[in-house]
C-alpha cells in the first residue's frame with residue numbers, strides 16, 4: 001500500500017512515500033540512490049544486500065519497507081566518517097576483497113556481529129558470516145579482518 | 158608518427174600537455190581469444206599509453222579491466238618502479254573504449270606476462286626522456302642524475318632539483334616505445350612489496366561503482382522477456398496486463414519484448430504479468446545422460462600431441478590401465494549478474510557494462526543495436542567478478558537498443574535465474590585414458606581421448622615414450638550444433654580443470670595399482686625440473702609422508718601446468734558417512750616466474766582454493782529439456798565460510814622465468830587433489846566431478 005514511511009537512515013531522518021510492501025533494497029538503491037548496497041540474488045540467499053536494521057544484519061532484498069518504519073537503518077555509506085570504521089580499516093589492511101561486490105554486505109554483517117559479540121571466536125565468526133557468499137574466495141581474509149577489528153576494540157559507527 | 162587513425166581520436170580526449178609514451182603490447186595480439194562475438198581488428202600501432210601530466214601525476218591507459226584480480230594495482234606498481242615516482246602518484250585508467258586503446262579482453266592470465274613487461278618498458282622510456290630533459294635543464298650529464306618520487310637531482314650540486322611536473326610543464330611531447338632497458342630485478346624498490354590495492358578505499362566504503370550503480374536522471378529499468386528453455390521460440394505474447402502496471406512501459410519490437418519502469422522491482426513485477434507462449438523444444442540430454450550424448454555428438458578428434466609408437470608402448474607395459482573421468486558443466490556465478498546501463502546523448506550511446514572485454518562488447522553493440530562504431534562508448538570500470546563468464550554482453554545490446562527506442566537511459570540487470578540460465582557454462586567433459594607401465598612403475602604408454610573440455614594443457618608432461626592425446630570439441634566454439642544444450646565458454650583456466658582432473662586422477666590410479674607412493678610415482682616419471690621443484694616444495698610444506706594409497710589418512714595430491722605456470726596441490730580431507738567431504742587443509746606450491754606482487758598472488762591463489770572446492774565438491778549444474786534447473790544459490794551450492802580449509806600458498810622462487818599470471822594457475826589441480834584425497838581416505842575412486850555428498854555416498858555404498 002502506498003504510504004509515507006519514516007525511518008533513520010545513516011543517522012538522518014528520511015521519509016519515503018511509496019508502496020510499503022516494496023523491498024528495502026530497491027528503495028535504497030533506486031528511490032534514495034544509495035548504491036553501496038548490492039543486488040546478488042534477490043531471495044535472501046547471498047548477503048550482498050545486507051544492511052543493519054536496529055543493530056541486526058538483515059537482507060534488504062527480502063525486507064519490506066514497512067518493516068523498517070520508525071527504525072534505524074545503517075548502510076555502507078553510513079559507516080565510518082572522516083576516518084574509516086575499524087572494520088573497514090581491517091578489511092583494507094587484510095585486502096579482504098577482490099572484485100568488491102560482496103564487500104559492503106560482508107562489512108555490515110561483520111559490524112552487526114561485533115555489536116552483539118565484541119570478541120567472537122573463530123567459530124562464531126564463521127557462523128555469523130556463513131550465509132554471505134563471496135565468489136572471489138576472500139573468506140580467509142575476511143575472517144582475519146574481523147579478528148583484527150574485534151581485537152582493535154568495540155564496534156561503533 | 159605512424160598509423161594513429163582511430164586511436165588518435167581517442168587520444169585527443171586526453172586533455173592537456175605532458176609527456177606521452179605510446180606503446181603496443183605486441184604479444185597481446187596473440188592472446189587466445191575467448192568465445193567473443195565479433196572481434197575487431199587491432200586499429201593502430203599502439204594499444205596503451207602513458208602520460209606524465211603537468212601536475213606530475215602519471216596516468217596509464219590500458220583497455221584491460223579490473224575484475225578483482227588486482228591488475229590496476231600491479232600496473233601502477235611497475236610504473237612507480239620504472240619511473241621512480243610515488244605509487245600514489247600513478248593512476249591507471251582501464252576498460253573505457255573511448256579513453257583506452259584497443260584490447261582484446263581480460264582473460265587467460267595474460268595481463269602479467271604480456272602487458273606488464275611493456276608497461277615497464279614504457280615507464281623506462283618516459284624516465285629516460287625526462288632525464289634527458291633534466292640534464293639539459295640542470296646542465297649536468299644524465300647518467301649522473303638521481304630520481305626519487307618524481308624529482309630529479311644532481312648529487313654533485315646542492316639545491317639542484319627539478320620535478321617531472323616542472324619538466325613537462327607547457328609542453329606536449331609524444332614518443333613511441335624505444336628500446337630502453339628496464340630496471341634489473343635487484344634494483345626493485347616497489348615491485349615485490351605489495352602496496353595497498355588501488356581499488357581498496359572505494360571498495361570498503363561502498364563508493365566503487367559497478368555498471369548497475371550508474372543512475373542517470375530519467376533512468377528506466379528494463380526487464381527483457383526470455384524463453385524458458387534454450388532453443389524455445391516465442392509463439393505469442395500478450396502484454397496487456399503488464400501495460401496496466403502504473404508507470405510501466407512496454408516495448409515490443411521484432412524479437413525484443415521488454416517492460417520498463419523507473420523502479421527496478423516494479424519492472425520485475427510488470428514482467429511477471431507478461432503472458433507468452435513458447436514452443437516445446439526437442440528432447441535434450443540432462444546432467445546424467447550428457448556424457449553419453451557428448452561421446453555421440455562430438456566432432457572428429459584432433460591429435461594434440463603424440464610421440465613414439467602406441468603398439469610398442471603396449472608391449473613394453475607390464476600392466477595396462479583404463480579409466481574414464483567425467484566433469485559436469487560449471488557455472489561462473491559471479492556475485493554481480495550481467496548488467497548494463499545505457500545513456501543516449503547526441504546520437505551517441507555510452508554503456509556501462511559488467512564485462513571482461515569492453516572492445517568486443519563495443520562491436521557487439523555496434524552490430525546488435527545498430528550504431529556506428531564512433532557512436533558507441535563502453536565503460537567497464539569495476540566488475541563484480543568475471544571468471545570467463547563476462548566476455549559477451551547481450552544485456553548491453555538490449556540496454557542500448559532500448560535506450561535508442563525510448564530515448565531514456567536504460568538499465569538491464571539479469572536476475573540470478575537469468576544469470577544461471579544464460580551463463581556460457583564451462584563445458585561438460587569426458588576423458589578416456591588408457592595407460593601402461595612397467596613393474597618398476599615407469600609409464601610406458603599413454604593414450605588419451607578428451608571430449609568436450611578443449612585441448613589446452615592436454616598433453617601429459619610426464620616423460621612417456623609412447624603417447625598420443627586427441628581432443629574433440631571445446632569451450633572455444635566449433636562444436637557441432639546440439640552437442641551442448643546451451644552455450645559454453647571459458648571458465649577460469651579453461652580446459653585445464655577438467656584435463657588435470659582426468660590426468661592426475663589416472664596417475665594416482667596407476668600409482669595405487671603399482672603400489673607406489675603418489676609423490677614417488679610422479680617424481681619417477683618426471684624430467685621437467687620446474688614440476689619436480691613445485692612438487693617437492695608442496696610436499697615439504699605439507700609434510701607429505703610417503704605411503705601407498707589408500708592409506709586411510711585422507712591425503713592427496715595433483716599437479717599441473719597452465720600458461721607456463723606450475724602448480725602442485727596437496728590436500729587433506731575427512732569424509733563423512735553422509736558423503737560430505739570436509740577439506741581440512743590445502744597446500745599449493747606455485748612457480749609463476751618472477752613474483753611482482755606476492756600479496757596479490759596469494760589473494761588469487763586463496764580465491765582459487767575456494768572456487769576449486771566448488772567445482773570439485775558442490776557445484777552441480779542440473780538441466781532438462783533445454784532448461785537449466787539451478788535458479789538461485791539454494792540450488793547451486795557455492796563454497797562458504799564454513800568450507801574454508803587452512804590454506805598455505807608456497808611461492809617457489811624462479812627468477813629465470815618472466816612474471817606470469819596468477820589468477821588461474823592455482824585452481825587447476827583442486828579437483829584431482831581432492832579426488833585423490835577421498836580415495837586415500839575411503840578406498841573409493843570418484844571419477845566424476847563434482848563429488849557431491851550424493852555422489853560420494855553412492856560410492857561409499
Ligand code: FES
Nearest residue numbers: 040041042047061
Ligand atoms: S540480494 Fe539479498 S541476499 Fe542476495
Ligand code: FES
Nearest residue numbers: 098099134135136
Ligand atoms: S570480493 Fe568478489 S564476490 Fe567477494
